[in-house]
Amino acid sequence: MSAKNLSFRDLQCLVAICDSGSISKAADACAISQPSLSERLKRIESQLGVELFERNKRSLLPSSTGEALAAKARELLVGVGAIDEVVAAAHKPLSGTLRVGVISTLGPYLMPYILPQLRKQYPELELIIHEDLTDALITELTGGSLDIVIAAAPLEVPGVREIGLFHEPFFLAVSKLHKFAGPHSTAAADLDGKDMVLLEDGHCLSDQALDICPAKRRTNKNRLHSMSLETLRHMVAAGAGYTLLPSLSVGNKPSLSKLISYKKLDGKRQYGRQIVLAHRSSFARKTDVHLFSQLIRDCLPDSVETILTSTRH
Amino acid sequence: MSAKNLSFRDLQCLVAICDSGSISKAADACAISQPSLSERLKRIESQLGVELFERNKRSLLPSSTGEALAAKARELLVGVGAIDEVVAAAHKPLSGTLRVGVISTLGPYLMPYILPQLRKQYPELELIIHEDLTDALITELTGGSLDIVIAAAPLEVPGVREIGLFHEPFFLAVSKLHKFAGPHSTAAADLDGKDMVLLEDGHCLSDQALDICPAKRRTNKNRLHSMSLETLRHMVAAGAGYTLLPSLSVGNKPSLSKLISYKKLDGKRQYGRQIVLAHRSSFARKTDVHLFSQLIRDCLPDSVETILTSTRH
DNA sequence: GTTTTCTATAGGATATCCCTATATGTTATA
């Protein structure tokens, strides 16, 4: 029979017997009764088919096999300690690895607010950040290669829970030479969509921008499309048109501020997007999820409005 | 609760589940039924207090803790293989370590005959050879720091079994200038003990030599004593007297053969000593003991008479 | 809609674990 049927306790007992040279003392050390240990040793020996100790009437003498086995056992028990460490780490908040996906129109602007505090407060957390489009992120989330996704609501994916983080207003970004750049206010209804530059398909931001001027939804063919928000910003600065930019991306971009004017859209509605944190409903680390959510809210600038406890799905 | 209560089987199952991503398939791989594995996993998780897998209705997804734990488990299972190797080695004849004690008047002359064959036939045997006086060897044998002792009979120690190996004749070693060196035969009765040189106290050879001339047993004070057989031989060569040397030590010593004459003692008795192999009666490796005994007998030169199966005690 | 596939649960037989009490043999001490 193989050693596969041994338990760590067996090894522990074996080492204890070897160390103390006595079943009684080892039984004390292992916190079981002497008869129990005596029988356990007998069982181990019969399982392995090897005599581990010579019974010389009163004294126990480890055989050469017993000695060799105890040495291996000592090594293995160190490894068991490592398992305990893994388990212990699992009980510590925000430790180990957390794989987070963020949409690319948010990640580069959000993360700088979060990371310093995260590293300071939870140095044992290894954060893996992945930027992609919403759909890809959701696929990875449900597939298990991401633990958390930060994206714009609504996602409404079965088996995925969303926790509201904050509302990020949109700003109209327009070249200072454009007619919208003037001191007079601009309403959503004024956006005719003709001069509007957008991100390429797949970015939720484009859909959201088009939602704001719904009448023009189907006239957005042949428009200019950009791959990144920064390219978009440069296109606006170059006079290619106007666009809607999320608040966090407007933050501190002094380099282009002479060329671009940012203004809020007029109207009763607060134009913008709702950012949520999503995770599999079955994801075990609820505490980590909530600690992470709260840390994000705490680190945000005043330009966005944090959402306290809202949870969907 | 700690990982100490896990068994290797638990780890094996954990790894199997992680590898296959399915309880059913892992159950097949582990050769148990699916419900058994399902419950085992549940038990492990509750023991560790950690969710190792996310149960997403139909699919199993290892949590980050589960993944980390499986990685550790894989390492540990390699170590378990090492235990199996130790056990397997214990089943192989004459492998592992064998600690052999030999009396110093025999070891240097016997071992050269044995070691080549031993190394050839059992290359996996690590032989530890220890030379000392009989009493010290017996103490180490019963104390457990030696497995086997080769010495002159009788030992008759409780709990120690003796196996006859061979009879080693004594030769009278005498300077060619001495009166005994002549062509006429010398009888035991002729040994007056006055010119006899012996090893220091503790060597059984001295007692045996004195036994041969019993009348002189108590007149051996003030005699010359030597610490090693080779010193003894040189003393004889230098004309300090005569002595009795065991056959194996006479073997091939051409350097002194011009100065020393070796001759058998006359008489009906075969003067000499009985060499036995001794081990604790409780010593588990009976097979090894007999293989070792037989190998010694097989390697001996014709100058000694091997004993086939004699066993004492 | 039915079948297949996968996990979880229920019930039950057997084995394991660990206890107390006790037997047996050894060593130390009077």
Next chain:
DNA sequence: TATAACATATAGGGATATCCTATAGAAAAC
């Protein structure tokens, strides 16, 4: 030599673990 002290082994019994078959329930495949 008797007695006490100590160590291991055995017996008996209760709690628990292990593993099975049968079956339920839910999702996926056809």
